[in-house]
Amino acid sequence: xxxxxxxxxxxxxxxxxxxxxxxxxxxxxxxxxxxxxxxxxxxxxxxxxxxxxxxxxxxxxxxxxxxxxxxxxxxxxxxxxxxxxxxxxxxxxxxxxxxxxxxxxxxxxxxxxxxxxxxxxxxxxxxxxxxxxxxxxxxxxxxxxxxxxxxxxxxxxxxxxxxxxxxxxxxxxxxxxxxxxxxxxxxxxxxxxxxxxxxxxxxxxxxxxxxxxxxxxxxxxxxxxxxxxxxxxxxxxxxxxxxxxxxxxxxxxxxxxxxxxxxxxxxxxxxxxxxxxxxxxxxxxxxxxxxxxxxxxxxx
Amino acid sequence: xxxxxxxxxxxxxxxxxxxxxxxxxxxxxxxxxxxxxxxxxxxxxxxxxxxxxxxxxxxxxxxxxxxxxxxxxxxxxxxxxxxxxxxxxxxxxxxxxxxxxxxxxxxxxxxxxxxxxxxxxxxxxxxxxxxxxxxxxxxxxxxxxxxxxxxxxxxxxxxxxxxxxxxxxxxxxxxxxxxxxxxxxxxxxxxxxxxxxxxxxxxxxxxxxxxxx
Amino acid sequence: xxxxxxxxxxxxxxxxxxxxxxxxxxxxxxxxxxxxxxxxxxxxxxxxxxxxxxxxxxxxxxxxxxxxxxxxxxxxxxxxxxxxxxxxxxxxxxxxxxxxxxxxxxxxxxxxxxxxxxxxxxxxxxxxxxxxxxxxxxxxxxxxxxxxxxxxxxxxxxxxxxxxxxxxxxxxxxxxxxxxxxxxxxxxxxxxxxxxxxxxxxxxxxxxxxxxxxxxxxxxxxxxxxxxxx
Numbered sequence: 001x002x003x004x005x006x007x008x009x010x011x012x013x014x015x016x017x018x019x020x021x022x023x024x025x026x027x028x029x030x031x032x033x034x035x036x037x038x039x040x041x042x043x044x045x046x047x048x049x050x051x052x053x054x055x056x057x058x059x060x061x062x063x064x065x066x067x068x069x070x071x072x073x074x075x076x077x078x079x080x081x082x083x084x085x086x087x088x089x090x091x092x093x094x095x096x097x098x099x100x101x102x103x104x105x106x107x108x109x110x111x112x113x114x115x116x117x118x119x120x121x122x123x124x125x126x127x128x129x130x131x132x133x134x135x136x137x138x139x140x141x142x143x144x145x146x147x148x149x150x151x152x153x154x155x156x157x158x159x160x161x162x163x164x165x166x167x168x169x170x171x172x173x174x175x176x177x178x179x180x181x182x183x184x185x186x187x188x189x190x191x192x193x194x195x196x197x198x199x200x201x202x203x204x205x206x207x208x209x210x211x212x213x214x215x216x217x218x219x220x221x222x223x224x225x226x227x228x229x230x231x232x233x234x235x236x237x238x239x240x241x242x243x244x245x246x247x248x249x250x251x252x253x254x255x256x257x258x259x260x261x262x263x264x265x266x267x268x269x270x271x272x273x274x275x276x277x278x279x280x281x282x283x284x285x286x287x288x289x290x291x292x293x294x295x296x297x298x299x300x
Numbered sequence: 301x302x303x304x305x306x307x308x309x310x311x312x313x314x315x316x317x318x319x320x321x322x323x324x325x326x327x328x329x330x331x332x333x334x335x336x337x338x339x340x341x342x343x344x345x346x347x348x349x350x351x352x353x354x355x356x357x358x359x360x361x362x363x364x365x366x367x368x369x370x371x372x373x374x375x376x377x378x379x380x381x382x383x384x385x386x387x388x389x390x391x392x393x394x395x396x397x398x399x400x401x402x403x404x405x406x407x408x409x410x411x412x413x414x415x416x417x418x419x420x421x422x423x424x425x426x427x428x429x430x431x432x433x434x435x436x437x438x439x440x441x442x443x444x445x446x447x448x449x450x451x452x453x454x455x456x457x458x459x460x461x462x463x464x465x466x467x468x469x470x471x472x473x474x475x476x477x478x479x480x481x482x483x484x485x486x487x488x489x490x491x492x493x494x495x496x497x498x499x500x501x502x503x504x505x506x507x508x509x510x511x512x513x
Numbered sequence: 514x515x516x517x518x519x520x521x522x523x524x525x526x527x528x529x530x531x532x533x534x535x536x537x538x539x540x541x542x543x544x545x546x547x548x549x550x551x552x553x554x555x556x557x558x559x560x561x562x563x564x565x566x567x568x569x570x571x572x573x574x575x576x577x578x579x580x581x582x583x584x585x586x587x588x589x590x591x592x593x594x595x596x597x598x599x600x601x602x603x604x605x606x607x608x609x610x611x612x613x614x615x616x617x618x619x620x621x622x623x624x625x626x627x628x629x630x631x632x633x634x635x636x637x638x639x640x641x642x643x644x645x646x647x648x649x650x651x652x653x654x655x656x657x658x659x660x661x662x663x664x665x666x667x668x669x670x671x672x673x674x675x676x677x678x679x680x681x682x683x684x685x686x687x688x689x690x691x692x693x694x695x696x697x698x699x700x701x702x703x704x705x706x707x708x709x710x711x712x713x714x715x716x717x718x719x720x721x722x723x724x725x726x727x728x729x730x731x732x733x734x735x736x737x738x739x740x741x742x743x
Binding site for chain 2: 536538605648651711720
Binding site: 030 | 575579580587590591594601602603605606609610613614617620621624625627628629703
């Protein structure tokens with residue numbers, strides 16, 4: 001009997017002692033943190049993807065409060081998180097478009113000229129060091145460094161070409177950083193589907209045709225038609241997305257491009273889904289030129 | 301909200317392979333490696349863990365209205381410590397040799413991640429019946445995993461299974477030269493790693509995605 | 514001198530020969546989980562060593578003064594209550610008391626570090642709550658607390674310095690094991706591991722090979738002891 005009482009007494013004394021010491025420590029060792037940091041942390045998605053440029057969500061919250069970082073840097077959370085953070089910090093948030101990656105290459109394996117069989121490490125970074133797998137030294141090699149970098153299963157290599165699944169992509173930018181040829185870039189998506197230039201080849205004319213059936217030959221036709229939107233640099237058009245308006249009728253310039261390198265990329269439209277609903281498709285959607293734009297014919 | 305939680309039966313079935321504590325959740329790896337050099341020790345450990353898991357889950361799920369969020373891990377741990385003390389004393393009383401062989405690994409059930417994880421994930425959120433189903437399922441999964449490992453190690457390491465001779469060893473006039481590495485730590489790690497690889501391979505095959513993955 | 518040699522042999526034995534990870538299989542969960550990068554692994558190892566020192570000291574104190582048969586405080590209280598002081602053996606409370614002491618100590622240390630050593634807290638503070646339910650700490654405390662010399666009730670139990678050396682060297686052995694594994698895993702990222710074996714499986718297989726290597730140290734401490742004439 002005494003044993004039980006003694007045992008109970010020991011445990012009780014230990015519990016009370018620990019409670020007192022820890023209670024005192026909780027007050028004595030209090031670290032003052034700005035409550036706004038916790039509030040922002042609660043609002044952030046917690047994916048720790050690094051898209052904002054900070055090491056994790058906690059780091060970004062601290063940076064916003066202590067270093068005045070912009071509140072709309074969270075690409076995963078998008079506009080809603082930016083508004084919420086803006087409310088906590090007491091700043092106005094101007095609307096921004098979601099940034100999504102675009103792969104500036106759309107040549108499949110059989111459209112490329114292949115060089116000798118590559119037997120090195122099967123990573124794009126390694127292959128790029130020795131000049132790549134194919135004739136085109138600018139385009140996608142399809143060894144999947146971007147797939148490996150993506151934490152959201154949103155980019156895959158299909159038929160030698162990296163294809164983004166815009167239904168899964170959150171815009172963290174990991175694939176952009178992973179690509180050794182820098183052919184993926186982040187573009188503001190002002191609509192579900194935007195126009196993009198799907199080639200990175202900086203050579204001209206026959207040199208391009210020698211290595212790729214569909215590479216941009218630098219004919220400057222697009223720039224002549226719509227000079228304020230398209231700017232040619234190094235034989236390659238660039239689209240000025242500040243001036244881009246998704247309501248514009250792009251049919252003339254789409255027809256003009258002889259290699260059909262101006263393509264719509266983005267989430268699948270109902271037309272796409274309707275046209276492909278009977279097909280046995282992989283889970284992600286691909287841009288399908290035929291169903292996206294009506295009037296243009298494939299003359300390739 | 302309660303509808304979205306798994307039922308008792310679902311919890312039970314989940315514990316066996318889909319959420320197997322050893323091969324899928326990778327919790328409780330310490331006893332898996334330590335006590336599986338004989339099937340008898342493995343079964344005893346699995347029994348002890350089952351006892352503690354069932355009792356803790358039931359108790360925690362009954363006291364769940366009283367749990368404060370920042371103190372709950374401590375409450376779980378102390379509940380488990382009480383039941384482990386009981387289990388340890390029972391083993392020492394009724395299976396003394398086994399208790400000596402298992403040694404410090406019985407009290408280490410207190411910090412076995414499986415039990416704390418189940419208390420946290422299931423018992424603190426659902427009633428006694430789902431908690432019981434969960435505890436039984438997880439214990440069954442744990443038992444199967446432990447038995448698998450112990451069987452491999454014992455058969456290859458000593459030629460016996462639960463003390464019965466399976467492969468006659470050279471000492472007993474047979475042909476089998478036992479792989480004593482299996483009874484030593486390296487064997488434990490290797491068998492565990494390979495078994496986990498086998499389970500991964502099987503799971504990947506069973507749930508092959510449709511189309512290019 | 515003789516005592517120093519005992520300490521040295523104990524240190525060698527605990528850190529390398531009977532390594533906590535490769536011989537006693539404790540601390541495997543963080544071993545698999547935190548061994549991805551060398552800096553994280555080293556932080557975890559340092560945190561484990563530190564907590565082991567603190568926790569083993571506290572549990573040694575509680576065991577010596579309260580829990581073991583014939584402990585002074587318990588005997589005094591029992592004497593006050595008029596019961597037979599010699600028969601008071603509270604060892605049954607060991608498990609609950611140890612885990613309680615470990616949890617409270619870790620909580621206290623975390624708060625202290627956060628306030629007074631922010632860079633240290635940033636380095637390994639995140640690991641501290643993980644370590645509370647780590648097998649290593651409880652195992653070390655149990656080994657110290659259930660040593661034969663203590664449970665027999667004789668006054669000649671494990672002196673405090675042996676207990677501390679045991680705990681700290683055990684922690685350093687864990688740190689050694691996890692850092693080696695982190696170094697290997699960083700290289701493993703560039704290798705072509707079969708799909709089924711990726712992740713914990715290959716880590717365990719490599720741990721098995723490392724355990725085989727560490728097996729080679731078996732008997733070193735007895736032989737060194739023999740060299741030193743004991």
